[in-house]
Amino acid sequence: MNARKLDRVTDVAIDVFMWSFKAVIIAVVVVGSVLTLLSGTYTPADWLELVGAGLTQGSIYAMIALGYTMVYGILRMINFAHGEIFMAGSFGGYFALVALASTGMLSQGVAVSLFAIGLAILAAMAVSVLLAVGVERIAYRPLRDAPRLVPLISAIGASLFLQYSFRGFFGSGLYAYPTPDFLKQDAPIPLLSMRWVDVLVVVASLAMMTVLYLFVMRSKLGTSIRAVSEDQGTAALMGIDANRAIVMTFVIGAAMAGAAGVLYGLAFIQVTYFMGVIPGIKAFTAAVLGGIGNVPGALLGGLFLGLIEAIGPTLFLSGFGVPATNQLKDAVAFTMLVLVLVFRPSGILGERVTRSRA
C-alpha cells in the first residue's frame, strides 16, 4: 500500500520535473532570443549571413545523415564507421582533384572546373562505396543475427581501423583541397550572403538527395529496400534478396557520404584522417532529429542541426551575457536534440521502421 502511494508521489514529482525541465529550456530560448534581438548588436543582414553558413553545414550533415538513417532503417544498427566512409571519400576526391588540377582543368573556366569537380565526386563515391561494401561484408554481415549491440562495437572497431589505416597511408598532416578561386567569390544571392562554393554545396546536396528520394520511392530496387526495412522475413517470402537490398543500402549511403566528402573539402579546405569523427556524430544526431529511417527526415534534421549550430548560441545565449557563446555551440545543439526527443520521442518526422523490431 505504501509502495503504491510512493509510486504515485514519484509520478507526480516526475511530471513536475518534466514540465519544469521543458519550461526552463523554452524560457531560456525565448527570453534569450528576445534579449539578444532587443540589444540590437546584430543587424538582420548578420542573421541572414548566419543562416547561409548554417545551410552549408546543414547540407553536408544531411548527406552524411542519409547513410546513417538508411542503414539504421534496414539493419537497426548505428553504423559508427560511416563518418570514416565520409573521410575516405574526401581523401579519394582530394587525390582525384589534385590529379585533375595538375592537368590544368581547374584553371580553364567554370564549366571545365565543375566537370572536374564532378569527376572528383565520382572518384570519391567509388572509394567510399568500395570501403563501405568491404566493411559490410567483413564487419557487419557475420553479425546480422547477433544481439543488437554487437554490430555497434564491431562498427566502432571498423571506424578505428579505417581512421588509423588512413593515418598510416597518408600521415597525420593535413591536405588542402585545391578549391578553384571562382568558388570562393561571393554569390549574388539576395539576402543570404553566400559564397559560390556554399551554393554548390547546398544545390548539389539537395539535387542528390531528391534523386535518391525518387529512387527509393519509385524504383524497383528502392521498393525492395523499403520492403526489407519494413519486414525482412516477409520481404524474403516475396522473393526479395535481402542481402542485395542491404548491400544496396550501404552503396547508396556511402555514395552520398563520398560526395559529401568532396563538397566538405571544397567548402572547408582541410582534409585529415580524423575529420570524419565529428561530422559523423553530428550527422547521426541529425538522423535522429529527423526521425531515423526516414529520408526526408535526414534532410530536415541536417538542416535543422546546421541552422541551430549557426544561429542558436548567439541568439539564445548572448542576450544573457554568456561569455564566448560559440564555444557552447554543440551544447546548444544537443540540448535542442534532447528537447525534441522529450516532445517527440521518435524525431521530428517520426521513424519509418516498425516498432516491433526496435
Added chain:
Amino acid sequence: MKLNKVGALAAVSILAFAACSSSGASSAPSAAAPSAEAPSAAPSEGAPVDDPLGTVEIQAGEPVHVAYWGVLSGPDSTLGEDSRQGVEVAIDDLGQFMGHDILLTSEDGLCTPEGGATAATKLAADSTLVGLIGSACSDEAVGGIKAITEAGLTTISPSNTRPALTAPDRDATYAGYLRTAHNDNFQGKVAAEYSYNQLGIRKAATIHDGSAYAEALVGVFEAEFTTLGGEIVASEAIAKGTTDMSTTLKTMSAAGPELIYMPMFVAESGFLVSQIPSTTGLENVKTLGADGHYSPDFLKAAGSDAVGHLQTSPNFSAFTGDYAGFLEKRAAKFGGTPLSAFHAQAYDATNMMFAALAKVAVENADGSLTVPKGALRDAIYATKDFVGLTGTLSCSATGDCGAPVIAVYEVTQADVDALVMPATPIFP
C-alpha cells in the same frame, strides 16, 4: 574452513610485506659501488659516489640512456615529432659520451595529463635512465612531472610554454622540471606590445580554442593589452574540431575590432583565417597568431588567405648558434623542413643535459660510469651562459632556461607558394 581463509590471508599479507622490504633494500643506493680510483673526467672527489637522489650505474659497453617523452600520435603529433628530431640530431652530433653510446628511447604522452602520467611513470621506473627531454604538451608535464621528480630524475622541456610550469610559486613536485622553451608570459606580452605600439591597434578581439595553451596566451594578451591602454572588444572561444567559424567571426565583427588575436593550433587557425574574407565587416582586420600554428600545414590550410597574417614565434634569425647547420643536418636525416617550432630548443635541451652530465658523471676503473642524479639536477639548474642554437641560456631557480627571443613574422604570398613559414621576422 573459515580459519583456513584467515590463515591464508595472513600468509599473503606477510608475503606482501616481506617482498616490499626486500624490494626497498634493493632499490636503495648501491653502497657496493666500486670505488673509483681511475682517472675520472669529472671533478670527482673519488671514493663511492653518494647522492641523496640515488645514482645510475652504466656498465662498460652499455649506452647512456636518455628518453624523450611527448605526444607522438594523434592530431598533435607533429609537435612531439619535431622536438624528438631535434634531440636525435643533437645525439648524432654528440656521438659518444665518455666512451659510451647514447641510447634514446621515446614515450608517447598523447598530449593529455593522463597520457603524460603514464609515460612519465613508465620512464621513471627505468633504472638505466639518466635524464629526460620533454614533455611536448604542457598538459603532459602537469600529469607526469610528479613521477619524474620523485624518481630523482630531471626533465627539460623544449616546447612547454605554459607559464604556471615555472611560476615562482610552483609546487615542490616540479623540482625535476626545467625548460628551454620560452614562457608564454613573454610571448603574450610581445604580442600585446607589438599590436599596441607598432601597429597602433586600440581595439582587439581574442579567440581561443579551449586548449590550455591558447587560453593562457589569450589571458596574458588581454591583461597586457588592457594595461597598455587598449580595449578588448570581444573575447570569443570555439570548441576544438569546429569547422565553420562564420558564427564566431560574425560575433566578433559586430564588436568592430581592428585586430584578432588567435593563438590557436593549425586546423582551427586555418579555418578561421580562410573564412575571414567572406565575413562582412572584417575585411580590414589584422590577424595575429602564435607559435601553435607556426607550421607549413597552416599555410596549406589557409592558402592565399594567410597572406598578411602575423605570428609570434621564436626568433630564428636571432639564434646565435649554427642554426643553418642544424637545419642541414636535420634535413639530411629526416628530409623536408621542420614540422614545428621547437626543434632548436630540443637540440639545446639535449646538449644542456649532456653538458651538465659531463660535470657530474664519474668514470670508474672498470670503464663504468656513475651518475649521481641529485648532482645532475643541480648541475642543470646551475647552467649559466650556455651557448646554444636559440641563444645564450641560463636557468632560473624555477627552471626557466629559455632565451626570451620572440619575434613577429608576416606571411607573404611567396611563403604560401613555397609552403614554408617565414624565417625573417618583421619585428624586432
Added chain:
Amino acid sequence: MTAVAIQPTDMPGAGAADTWNLRRVLQISVIAGVVAIYLCLVGIVPVFAERPLIVDVLELGQAALLITFGAASYLAGMDQVKASWLRAVVVGAIVGAITGAFLTGLVLLGEAIDLRSVFLNASPTLYALLTDGIVLTGPIVPIVAGAITGALAAVILGLPSAIRVPLVIGLSSLLFFGLFAGLLRTPMLVTPLRDVARFMFGSEGLTAAGAAIVFVVSVGTTAIVRRTKPRQRVNALPPRQRRLVVGPLGLLVLALVLLFPLAMGPFFAQVIALVAIFVLLGMGLNITLGLAGLLDLGFVAFFAVGAYTVALLTSTAEYGLANWGFWEAVPFAVLFAMLFGLILGLPILRIRGDYLAIATLGFGEIIRILAGSDLMKPILGGPRGILNIPKPLDVPPTHWLSGPVQIYYIALAFAAVVAFIAWRLRSSRLGRSWMAIREDEDVAEGMGVNLVQTKLLAYMLGGAFAGLAGAISAGLVGSIFASSIQLQLSINVAAIVIVGGMGSIPGVVVGALILVGLPELFREFSDYRLLFYGIALMVIMILRPEGLLPSRVTRRELHTSRELADVPDSELVTDEERREASLP
C-alpha cells in the same frame, strides 16, 4: 525476426581431400597478398624495420610479413595435408610465392610510377627493405622469401601434433617476449635478476641467447604439459580433492595479484590501476546497459561529476573550495554522481532504444563542453583544470606505497567491493526487474515492474560507480582537466561491457584488461595500437558475438525466442561447463 539465412560463403575444406581446390588456394593467396601490401603501405613494415624482435636476427617489420606468408600457407595447407604432406608443402610454397609476388608487384609498380605522392610509406626505403635479401637481392626476394616461409609453415603443419603444437607455441612465445622484452627488462634491472635481464633482453627485443632460452623453455613446458595433462587430471579428481588443488592455486593467483606492483614496478601498477578504474566504470555501465539494457553513450558525464567533485572539495590550488582529504570527498563524489544520474534519467525516461543512445551521448557532450567553457571557468577552471588533488594516502615519495602503487591497491579494493555489490544486485529483485525491462519494457510493466523507479535506479547506481571511478582517477592523476572528459571514454566503456559479455561481471574485468591494459603495454607503437584495437574489436565480436565471458543467464536471455528454440538448454550448460573447466 529475420528468416534470411546467410549465404554459404567459403566452405573450408569442402571436398578438399581429393582435389587441389585451386580456387581456395588462389583466394587465400590474394587475400594474403593484399594484407602484405597493406602492411607495407600503412607503415608497419617500414616503420618497424628497425625494431628488433630478436636483436640482430629478426626485426618486427620483416616478421610481420613472414607471419603473413606463414599464416596464409598454414591456412591453405590445412585442406591439403589430409591428402599428403608433400602436397601441403607444395601448396604452402605456392601460396607464399604468390603472396610475395604481390610485394614484388608493389616494388615494380613503385619504381615505374611515383606512388609516394599518394602513399607516404611507398618510399625507396621500403623498396630497399623488400628487395634486400640475405643471399640475393632484387624484386625476386619477396617471392623466394614467401615460398620458403610458406613451405616451412606447411612442413610444420604436417608434423604430428605432439611436435607441432609445442613448436607453434614456441614461435608464438618468441613473438610475445620479443614484443615485451623491454617492458620486462626494466623492472628486473632493480632486482637481483638484473644480470639475467641483461643476458636475455635487450632494451628492445630478445637477445639471441634470450630467444634460444625462451624457445627451448616454452617448447619444453608445452611438451611436458601435453604429456602429463595436469588439467584433465585435476578435473578427473573427485570434487573434494579438486578443491584442495584449485584452492591453493586461487590463493596463489590472489597473492600474485597483490604482489604484482611490488615485483613489476610502478609502470605496471599504473597500467593495472587504470584497468581497475575502467573496471569500475564497466561495472557501472554493466548495470545501466548490461542489466537494464539502457544504452548510455554519455557515461563520461558521471565520471566527470565524480572527478570534479573530488577536485573541488580537496584541491589545495586555485578553485579548491574546502581542502578536504580525499576520503572525505569520495562519498560526496558518489552521491553527486548518483544525483546526476537522477537528473539525467528523468528527461529521457520515455526515450527508447537508440534514441536513448544519442540523447545520452548528447548529455555527455554537454557536460564535456560545459567543463571546458569560459562560462564555467570561474568555478571549474576551464582548460586550466584543477590541480593539486591530494593522493588518497599521504606518504613520503620514498615510501613503497607512494605513487601509482597505492592507487593500484585502492582501485583494486574498490573494484572488488563494487564487483560484490554488482553481483548481489544482479540476483536481487531489482536486478531481475532490470533484466525484465531489458527484454521488453511493455511486458515488464505489465508484469508489475515500476518502469520509472527501476530505470532511474539503473541510471543512479551505474552513475554512482562511474562517479567513484572518476574520484579515484582524479586521485591517480592528481589533477582534472576539461580535456580529460572525452566521448571516447564513454565508447571505450561500452566496448568493455559488450566485449566482456553483457551483464557478466568477470567479463567486465576481462574486457578492461584487453581493451585498456593491452593498449597501454603497446605504447611504443603509438598510433598503430589504435589500428589493432579496431581490428581486435571486430575480430572479437565476429568470433564471439556473445562476448568473451558471457554469463549463463545473459547468454540465454540474449538469444531471441527463435534462436532459443534452436539452442537446447543442454548445449548452453555444456558450454558453460566447458568454460568453467578451462579456468585454471
